[in-house]
Each structure stands twice: as C-alpha cells, then as structure tokens.
Amino acid sequence: MSQTFEPKILAFLCNWCAYAGADLAGVSRFQYPSTIRVIRTMCSGRVDPSHVVEGLKSGFDGVFVFG
Amino acid sequence: MEGEAGNFTAKLKSEPRFIDPLRCTGCGDCAKVCPVTCVSEHNCGLDRRAATYIRYAQAVPLVFAIDPEICIGCGLCEKVCLAEAVKYDDQPRYNDLKIGSVILATGNEVFNPSDFDTYNYALLPNVITSMEFERILSASGPYRGHLMRPYDREEPKKVAWLQCVGSRDTHHCDNPYCSGVCCMYAIKEAVIAKEHSHSGMEAAIFFMDMRTHGKDFEAYYDKAKEEGVRFVRSRVHSVEPVGDGDLEITYADETGEIKQEIFNLVILSVGFQVGQEGMELAGKLGVDLNENRFVKTESFAPVATSREGIYVCGAFQGPKDIPQSVMEASAAASASSLLLNDVRWTEAKVKEKPTERNILGERPKVGVFVCQCGINIGGIVNIPEVREYAKTLPYVVYVEDNLYTCSQDTQVKMAQVIKEQGINRVVVAACTPRTHEPLFQETMSNAELNKYLFEMANIRNQDSWVHSGDPTQATEKAKDLVRMAISKVTLLEPLKESELGVTRKAMVVGGGVAGMVAAKDIADQGYPVYLVEKSSQLGGQAKKLFQTWRGESIPAYAEGLAKEIENHPNIKVYLNSELKHVDGFVGNFKSTIQNGGEPEPVEHGITIIATGGKEFQSEEYSYKKHPRIVTHQELDQRFNENDPSLRSINSAVFVQCVGSREPDRPYCSRVCCTHSVESALELKKINPESDVYVLYRDMRTYGERELIYQEARREGVIFIRYSLENKPQVEVVDGKVQVTVFDPILQRSIRMQPDLVTLATAILPNETDALSQFFKVPVNAEGFFIEAHAKLRPVDFSTDGVFLCGLAHYPKAIDESIAQARAAAARAATLLARDSIFFSGMVAFTRPIDCSSCGVCVSICPFNAPRFIETGRDAGKAEINPALCKGCGLCVASCRSGAIGLRGFDDSQIFAMIDSV
Numbered sequence: 001m002s003q004t005f006e007p008k009i010l011a012f013l014c015n016w017c018a019y020a021g022a023d024l025a026g027v028s029r030f031q032y033p034s035t036i037r038v039i040r041t042m043c044s045g046r047v048d049p050s051h052v053v054e055g056l057k058s059g060f061d062g063v064f065v066f067g
Numbered sequence: 068m069e070g071e072a073g074n075f076t077a078k079l080k081s082e083p084r085f086i087d088p089l090r091c092t093g094c095g096d097c098a099k100v101c102p103v104t105c106v107s108e109h110n111c112g113l114d115r116r117a118a119t120y121i122r123y124a125q126a127v128p129l130v131f132a133i134d135p136e137i138c139i140g141c142g143l144c145e146k147v148c149l150a151e152a153v154k155y156d157d158q159p160r161y162n163d164l165k166i167g168s169v170i171l172a173t174g175n176e177v178f179n180p181s182d183f184d185t186y187n188y189a190l191l192p193n194v195i196t197s198m199e200f201e202r203i204l205s206a207s208g209p210y211r212g213h214l215m216r217p218y219d220r221e222e223p224k225k226v227a228w229l230q231c232v233g234s235r236d237t238h239h240c241d242n243p244y245c246s247g248v249c250c251m252y253a254i255k256e257a258v259i260a261k262e263h264s265h266s267g268m269e270a271a272i273f274f275m276d277m278r279t280h281g282k283d284f285e286a287y288y289d290k291a292k293e294e295g296v297r298f299v300r301s302r303v304h305s306v307e308p309v310g311d312g313d314l315e316i317t318y319a320d321e322t323g324e325i326k327q328e329i330f331n332l333v334i335l336s337v338g339f340q341v342g343q344e345g346m347e348l349a350g351k352l353g354v355d356l357n358e359n360r361f362v363k364t365e366s367f368a369p370v371a372t373s374r375e376g377i378y379v380c381g382a383f384q385g386p387k388d389i390p391q392s393v394m395e396a397s398a399a400a401s402a403s404s405l406l407l408n409d410v411r412w413t414e415a416k417v418k419e420k421p422t423e424r425n426i427l428g429e430r431p432k433v434g435v436f437v438c439q440c441g442i443n444i445g446g447i448v449n450i451p452e453v454r455e456y457a458k459t460l461p462y463v464v465y466v467e468d469n470l471y472t473c474s475q476d477t478q479v480k481m482a483q484v485i486k487e488q489g490i491n492r493v494v495v496a497a498c499t500p501r502t503h504e505p506l507f508q509e510t511m512s513n514a515e516l517n518k519y520l521f522e523m524a525n526i527r528n529q530d531s532w533v534h535s536g537d538p539t540q541a542t543e544k545a546k547d548l549v550r551m552a553i554s555k556v557t558l559l560e561p562l563k564e565s566e567l568g569v570t571r572k573a574m575v576v577g578g579g580v581a582g583m584v585a586a587k588d589i590a591d592q593g594y595p596v597y598l599v600e601k602s603s604q605l606g607g608q609a610k611k612l613f614q615t616w617r618g619e620s621i622p623a624y625a626e627g628l629a630k631e632i633e634n635h636p637n638i639k640v641y642l643n644s645e646l647k648h649v650d651g652f653v654g655n656f657k658s659t660i661q662n663g664g665e666p667e668p669v670e671h672g673i674t675i676i677a678t679g680g681k682e683f684q685s686e687e688y689s690y691k692k693h694p695r696i697v698t699h700q701e702l703d704q705r706f707n708e709n710d711p712s713l714r715s716i717n718s719a720v721f722v723q724c725v726g727s728r729e730p731d732r733p734y735c736s737r738v739c740c741t742h743s744v745e746s747a748l749e750l751k752k753i754n755p756e757s758d759v760y761v762l763y764r765d766m767r768t769y770g771e772r773e774l775i776y777q778e779a780r781r782e783g784v785i786f787i788r789y790s791l792e793n794k795p796q797v798e799v800v801d802g803k804v805q806v807t808v809f810d811p812i813l814q815r816s817i818r819m820q821p822d823l824v825t826l827a828t829a830i831l832p833n834e835t836d837a838l839s840q841f842f843k844v845p846v847n848a849e850g851f852f853i854e855a856h857a858k859l860r861p862v863d864f865s866t867d868g869v870f871l872c873g874l875a876h877y878p879k880a881i882d883e884s885i886a887q888a889r890a891a892a893a894r895a896a897t898l899l900a901r902d903s904i905f906f907s908g909m910v911a912f913t914r915p916i917d918c919s920s921c922g923v924c925v926s927i928c929p930f931n932a933p934r935f936i937e938t939g940r941d942a943g944k945a946e947i948n949p950a951l952c953k954g955c956g957l958c959v960a961s962c963r964s965g966a967i968g969l970r971g972f973d974d975s976q977i978f979a980m981i982d983s984v
Contacts (some may be wrong), residue, residue, distance in 0.1 A: 006609075008629055009983070010981065014548070015501070018492060019499075019501065020501060021681065022528065022529050023501055023502075023525075023528040023529065024124060024125070024207070025528075025529075025533060026527065026528030026529055026533050027124045027129075027528065028124055028206075028207055028534035029533070029535070030532055030533060031534065031535065031536060032533055034530075034533075034534040034537055034540035034541060034544050036539075036545070037544070037547055037548070037551070037600075037984050038525070038529055038548075039551070039976075039980050039981070040412070040500070040976060041956060041972060042524075042953075042955050042956060042972060043956055043957060044956060044970065045953030045955055045957035045960060045961075046960055046972060047954025047960060047961060048959070048960040048974070049960075050974075051974075051977055051978070051981065053647045054978055054981045055981050057284055058982055058984065059514070059984075060984075066681050
C-alpha cells in the first residue's frame with residue numbers, strides 16, 4: 001500500500017473550454033497527478049447527477065465537472 | 068501587385084520555414100535540443116526561446132520553424148526529428164496569384180516608449196509596457212501567470228498604470244489620435260492583477276479622460292472602482308527610480324498641484340501606431356494613408372480604400388478594439404464578395420461523397436491504432452504494452468501502433484486495413500480530438516465507414532505530456548483511456564447528418580441606415596430582401612442628424628441610400644409595417660408582415676435585426692422650459708435648415724452625459740462627445756466670435772475623433788469638467804437661460820447666460836420585446852440586444868440565422884453602424900449562398916412515450932431546439948429540431964423522465980466509460 005493517499009478523480013470536461021484547457025496544459029507541459037480520468041462532453045450541462053453517482057459507485061474518490 | 072479591381076496579379080513571397088509544415092507534428096523535440104536561444108518576441112523579451120520555435124502555444128497550425136538569424140546549423144534538430152520535417156535547404160517561394168480583390172488585415176504595432184526619457188522605460192526594468200504586462204499575467208507567459216515584476220521577481224504591492232503613452236501626444240511623438248483601447252485594457256489589467264495578487268495589491272490608473280465607451284465597458288469601470296482600483300485624473304511629469312527597484316511618480320493633479328507617489332511597478336499603457344512595414348505595404352499596393360498614417364477611408368465606406376478592389380479592416384484602418392475589428396473584417400468580406408459576385412463558386416471544387424457501408428446487425432469489430440507521436444508518447448508511455456493490452460479487450464479485432472498515426476501514408480494504410488479486416492468501429496489513441504478528430508473521420512469516410520463510429524483516446528496532451536516524470540503511471544492511464552474509448556465505441560451507432568433546404572431570401576427588420584446597408588449588400592449579391600420599416604419612410608435617425616465628425620452630410624447620404632433601396636429590383640420595402648408572427652428556424656423562417664391591410668406571409672432563410680434607437684428626452688436641465696434649451700437632434704435640424712438665427716448666437720453651452728452614465732442608465736452613449744465637439748466647431752464656424760463651452764465628465768472623442776477635440780480647443784472652445792456629484796445647473800431666470808457649473812481648475816463656480824444650451828442626451832434602444840420573443844434572442848437590462856459573443860461574434864445571435872446591426876446593438880457612430888450592417892450581410896450571405904445546410908449528427912432526440920410534457924427542455928435550451936408537438940398521436944410531447952440542436956446535452960441531463968437521448972454522447976455510452984475504469 002502506498003504511503004500517500006492520491007485520490008482517484010473522474011473529470012467531466014466541456015469540449016469547448018475545460019477540455020481545451022487540459023490540452024493546453026499538455027502543450028505547456030504542466031505536470032499533475034496521473035490519477036485523473038477524463039470524459040469529454042460537448043457541454044458540462046450534459047452531465048447528469050447519475051453520472052456523478054455512478055463515478056463514485058465505481059470507485060472514484062471524487063468527481064469534478066469543469067465547464 | 069498589378070491590375071485592377073476584379074483582376075489583380077499579385078506576386079507573393081513566402082519566407083522559408085526550414086521545417087516542412089506538412090510533416091511537422093508539433094512535438095517540440097527540435098526546440099528541446101536546440102543549443103542557441105534568443106529573446107522571445109511573443110513574450111516581449113521577458114524570456115528566451117530556441118532557434119527552432121513556434122510563436123505561441125495556441126498557433127494554428129501547431130508547426131515549428133527555424134529562425135535563420137540565430138541558427139548555427141549544428142544539425143541537432145534534424146537528427147531528433149523522427150518525422151523528417153527539417154529542411155535546411157528550404158528556399159523562399161514565389162507565387163503569382165490571380166485575384167479579384169484584396170483585404171488588408173495586417174493590424175499595426177504598439178508604440179515603443181524607449182525614446183520617452185520622462186518615463187525611463189529604456190533604463191528601468193520595473194517600468195514596462197502594457198503588452199509586457201499582458202504576457203506577465205498570461206498562464207502561458209514568461210512567469211506562468213504569477214504576478215511578478217521583472218527586476219527581482221517580487222510580487223508588486225503597488226502598481227501604477229500611466230495612460231496615453233504614445234497616444235493623444237504631439238510633443239513626444241506624432242500620434243495625435245486616441246488609441247481607443249488603452250483605458251479599457253488598463254482597467255482589465257488592474258482588475259486581473261488584483262485577482263492574481265496574494266497580498267491585496269493596490270492599483271492606480273493615472274489618466275486624462277477615462278474612455279470606456281464600449282458596450283458594457285462603463286459597468287466594468289464602475290465595478291473596478293468598487294473593487295478598489297484607484298483612478299487619478301492627472302498629468303504625469305516623470306518616473307524616477309527610488310530604493311531597490313521602486314519608482315516615484317511625479318504628477319500634477321486636476322487642480323495643478325504637484326504630487327509624488329511611490330510604486331513597485333509602473334505600466335505604460337502604450338497605444339497603436341502604423342509602423343514602417345504598414346506604410347511600405349500601403350505604398351506597394353498604391354493605397355492612400357491619412358494624416359495619422361492609417362489607411363484612408365470615408366465614413367460611408369468604412370472598409371474601402373482609395374484603390375478600388377482593395378479593402379481594409381482592423382487596426383490598420385484606425386485604432387479600434389476587437390469587436391469593431393471583427394465587424395470590419397466581415398464588412399470587408401461583404402464588400403469583396405460583392406465585387407466578385409459573378410464568379411462565386413467558380414473556383415470551388417465539389418467533394419465526392421463516398422458510399423457508406425451498412426453495418427446494421429454486425430457485431431462490433433473494433434480496430435485500435437496507437438500513436439507513438441515520435442517520442443512524444445512513445446518516449447513516456449510503453450506503447451507495446453498498451454498495444455498488447457488493447458488486443459485483450461472485448462470486440463477488438465485489430466491493433467497496431469504507428470510512429471505517427473496522423474501522417475498521410477498511415478492514413479492511406481489505415482483505410483486499407485479497415486476495409487480488409489472488416490473493421491466497423493475505430494479507436495485512435497493519440498493526441499486530442501479537438502485537432503485531429505476531423506482528419507481521422509475523413510479516413511473513416513474513405514474507408515466507407517460512417518464517421519461517427521469513431522473515438523479518440525487522448526494519450527498525449529492529457530497523458531504523456533503531463534505525466535512525463537512517471538512512465539509507469541502514464542502507461543496505466545493510457546491503458547485506461549484506451550479501454551474507456553473502446554467501451555464507448557462499441558456502443559456507437561452510425562449517425563445521419565440531416566440536410567435541409569435554404570430559402571434564399573432575407574428579412575431585414577428596420578429601415579434606418581443599418582437596415583438599408585444590410586439590405587442593399589444582400590440584394591446586390593442577388594438575393595431577394597424583405598425590408599420591414601415601422602414608420603412611413605426609410606432613413607431612421609440619420610435624417611435628423613447633420614454631419615459626421617469628418618464633415619460628410621448624413622441626411623444626403625441617407626436620402627441617396629433610401630432611393631437606391633426603393634428602386635432596387637431585389638428589395639421589397641414594407642413601410643408602416645411590423646412583424647406579427649414568426650415561425651421556423653435557420654434557413655426556413657415563415658413570418659407574417661402586417662402592413663395595414665391583409666397580413667402578408669413571407670418565407671425567408673435569414674433575418675437581420677436593425678431596429679435602431681432614438682434620442683432620450685427628459686425634464687432634466689430645464690429641457691422644454693425655454694426654446695433656447697435643445698437636444699442634439701434639434702440643433703442638427705437647425706444646422707440642416709441653415710437657420711439664420713444661429714448667426715446671432717454669441718454664447719453656447721453643451722451639457723454632456725444627459726441621461727447617460729448615471730445610476731438609472733449606466734452605459735455611455737458613445738457618440739455624444741464627438742457630436743458636441745463637432746457641433747461646437749460648427750457654431751464657431753458660423754460665428755467665430757461666439758463663446759462655446761462644453762461641460763463634460765470625460766471627453767470621449769475616441770480614435771481619430773480626438774483630432775476634432777484638439778481642433779476645437781485650438782478654435783477656443785472651452786471645456787469644463789464636472790462630476791456626477793456636482794452636476795451643472797440649467798435654470799430659466801427672468802426669461803433667460805442661466806447655467807451654473809463648478810470649474811475644478813479655478814476651484815469655483817461659474818455662472819453663464821448663454822444664447823443656446825444643447826443637451827447631449829443618451830441614445831435609447833427602440834422597443835425590442837416582440838422581436839426578442841419571435842426569434843428567441845436575448846435583450847440586456849438596458850434594452851439592447853445581446854450578441855452571441857461580445858468580442859468574437861458581434862453580429863451573430865446564439866440563435867442561428869438571425870443577425871444584428873446598428874443602434875439596436877449599442878449606440879454607435881454611423882461609420883460603425885455601416886460596418887456592422889455590412890458584417891451582418893456577410894454573415895447572412897454565408898447561409899444564403901447555399902442550397903442546403905447540413906447539421907451535425909450528434910444531436911438530442913426525444914422518446915415521446917416517456918415524455919411527461921413538463922416543458923423543462925423547452926425552457927432550458929439556449930438554442931430553442933425542443934418544442935411541443937402540435938398535432939397527431941404525440942401532441943403535447945416534446946420533440947427536438949435537429950437543425951437547431953447543438954448537441955450540448957443540457958436537455959438530456961435536465962429531463963426528469965429520462966425521455967431524451969443524445970446521439971454520440973448517450974447515457975449508455977457515458978456509463979460504459981465510467982464503468983470501464
């Protein structure tokens with residue numbers, strides 16, 4: 001078991017802003033923890049509460065919606 | 068360039084890039100190994116870049132070039148470039164272009180304050196330009212967005228902005244004009260810097276007149292004051308170094324008192340100027356420049372240069388901000404397409420539509436292509452491991468990895484493999500779908516597959532590039548991302564892009580200058596126009612005005628235009644008419660025009676809203692209590708009639724901001740300052756002996772209009788500033804008009820008995836409620852229509868097929884109205900020029916059987932795509948118009964009955980992705 005707790009995060013990113021921002025973070029080579037998993041949506045408004053619950057149920061420690 | 072309008076031959080020289088843009092993948096390995104550096108131009112010299120470089124991270128296309136000025140020819144970049152893109156022997160290319168028209172959009176440069184010894188810019192590292200500060204605040208800038216000053220990288224606690232550096236100045240430089248944008252960007256920089264600060268930074272802006280005349284700008288200015296930005300009305304004398312990198316500003320305040328204050332950082336708000344390159348370009352093309360070295364244009368033809376067939380837009384035409392530049396860009400496109408109307412489509416190639424294999428009933432057969440992207444992904448992520456892993460996943464029938472999946476040869480091979488293997492779903496694990504999805508989708512089409520049976524796993528931008536320190540975890544993440552993509556792709560279905568015919572006719576609402584210009588541009592391109600005007604004649608406000616600030620007669624122009632409109636074979640004018648009903652959507656509107664008798668139904672593909680505005684009239688300043696107290700339009704009417712009584716006016720007073728910039732109506736009406744100065748000059752011309760006073764709050768003669776403000780002062784017009792707290796008094800005493808105002812320079816009240824008082828009253832929008840309802844377009848608190856994007860889409864609405872121009876958008880001068888109207892026409896023409904429009908297949912759909920008719924989707928959709936079915940079995944249930952749906956999914960997430968699905972992003976697909984992690 002690892003010494004430090006690194007939460008697993010599920011991220012819903014809007015294609016037009018947050019997802020583009022995540023791409024730009026890559027172009028700029030910003031480093032961040034590798035435990036985040038991204039699902040692209042065409043708008044953060046697409047995200048249903050049930051998606052958040054499903055994320056938590058399937059083992060993620062946190063869910064964030066960026067848009 | 069030779070030839071004439073419609074038939075130019077231009078010689079074009081393309082400088083060598085030394086890196087083939089078709090092969091370069093933008094990975095940046097060449098820049099990493101490059102041993103030489105120089106200062107980065109993009110970051111204004113605040114940091115360095117390599118000889119192999121890209122101007123900025125957002126560049127399109129994202130491909131590198133070699134700077135021959137500093138390259139030492141070591142050959143390292145050629146060695147590391149796996150794409151074999153480096154070409155040291157690249158040569159300049161010369162092309163002869165046969166063209167019909169030219170649009171100049173070269174912009175201009177910012178003023179270099181090095182010669183200003185008073186500000187010590189060249190000597191002191193903590194005196195910087197506003198452009199340098201923009202880079203400092205940027206997350207991709209030299210300090211990664213951290214607020215620091217260059218000298219010691221300390222966070223400044225106190226920052227000063229000095230306005231009008233290189234603008235409104237004929238002493239240190241030859242730029243008498245106002246640059247028009249610096250006041251607003253200084254406020255923005257101050258507000259953002261305060262947000263970036265960890266220690267409650269103090270901001271002070273030293274200015275002469277605060278020119279926040281744009282839409283919503285005044286509200287931003289008010290908010291900045293509330294947030295503690297200090298505005299110091301002053302003239303700055305000098306900036307001298309004190310202490311360790313700090314700066315002492317010596318300035319004279321409004322009363323003339325000399326004061327000193329110490330700051331940690333001083334930012335010079337530098338303006339625009341046309342540089343050597345711009346002047347040379349104009350010379351080469353034979354285009355005249357004006358006295359300020361901007362391209363010479365006229366108010367009624369704001370994008371036409373002196374040479375026919377050459378058009379101009381943006382800051383090369385005159386100092387201006389982004390929305391105005393964008394409007395002019397579309398206006399120039401409209402002017403250009405009018406000239407080339409006869410040859411429209413003649414150079415266009417029609418793409419053959421490939422046939423599509425029917426995969427109905429087939430079991431998913433997924434092909435996975437993993438990209439190494441040179442060493443960009445392959446150097447971090449263990450590609451063979453990911454490849455072998457993908458082979459173990461359900462429905463996967465084929466996996467391969469490529470050095471560059473996006474390269475042309477791989478694309479050809481990929482199409483072959485898809486066909487040979489009978490693949491019916493494709494996953495590419497590579498960079499980002501935002502840049503590469505269209506490319507791979509085209510390959511799908513070439514392989515006779517529906518392009519929506521595709522998914523990307525972003526294992527570069529969102530994996531290898533951001534976890535380069537941890538290859539094991541990056542590989543694990545890549546596997547997860549590939550698995551998520553596969554689980555989604557197996558559930559994807561072929562989608563149809565619906566096609567809808569376009570009614571190639573336009574509706575223009577409003578017959579003022581903006582409406583007429585838009586109608587004429589569209590009609591000249593050959594499309595029929597219905598022009599609906601509420602009043603009994605065309606012309607709108609323009610008939611009541613006198614002249615532009617350049618002295619061009621406005622009523623004469625409006626009358627000429629109205630005649631052209633009335634006689635135009637493609638325009639049908641409806642006077643005394645209103646829209647009564649509107650149905651339909653982009654390409655297919657059905658409206659009813661009410662003009663007295665029988666309502667007339669018309670069909671049109673697009674709509675332009677140009678309903679205009681009107682002059683505000685209030686009781687304030689004793690208006691209507693004395694015939695000598697008038698509004699601008701009343702004075703203009705007397706100018707137009709050449710009223711002999713004007714000659715006997717010995718003293719005149721103009722009162723600015725009547726009904727504008729007040730709590731009740733917070734916006735600035737933009738044009739009144741210039742209008743008053745122009746009228747003051749006219750009065751001086753009629754009677755040079757007269758005393759003319761302008762009582763103002765900030766003199767907002769923006770851009771080149773500043774020149775007539777300077778002329779007015781030379782002619783002896785006296786400008787007295789007043790504040791909102793201490794407004795002038797205009798009274799009628801013993802039958803005479805009496806004006807009392809506090810003069811801040813004399814520090815005492817002045818009383819005058821003028822022969823004429825002119826009130827510069829606000830501009831109000833006309834009634835907008837009905838149109839706002841008909842077209843589902845929003846209106847702000849002040850009654851002006853809200854465009855789709857304040858900066859980038861200034862004539863569009865978020866409702867497709869509806870456009871905006873003129874005073875209905877915001878108060879503006881006639882040249883700006885004309886530019887916006889032509890822009891609206893250009894935007895409309897992009898739809899009218901087509902027989903039909905295609906809509907994305909990724910749209911929402913309803914299942915009427917589950918719909919509870921609650922109406923949430925109808926009210927929540929920003930694009931008005933859902934509506935209630937009116938007749939038939941499902942009457943009362945919601946349905947979604949795929950032509951209007953943008954696929955955002957707002958309705959899907961809001962539907963409490965689960966009756967709405969979203970093709971390409973359906974619940975089952977999203978759940979599959981979540982569950983597969």
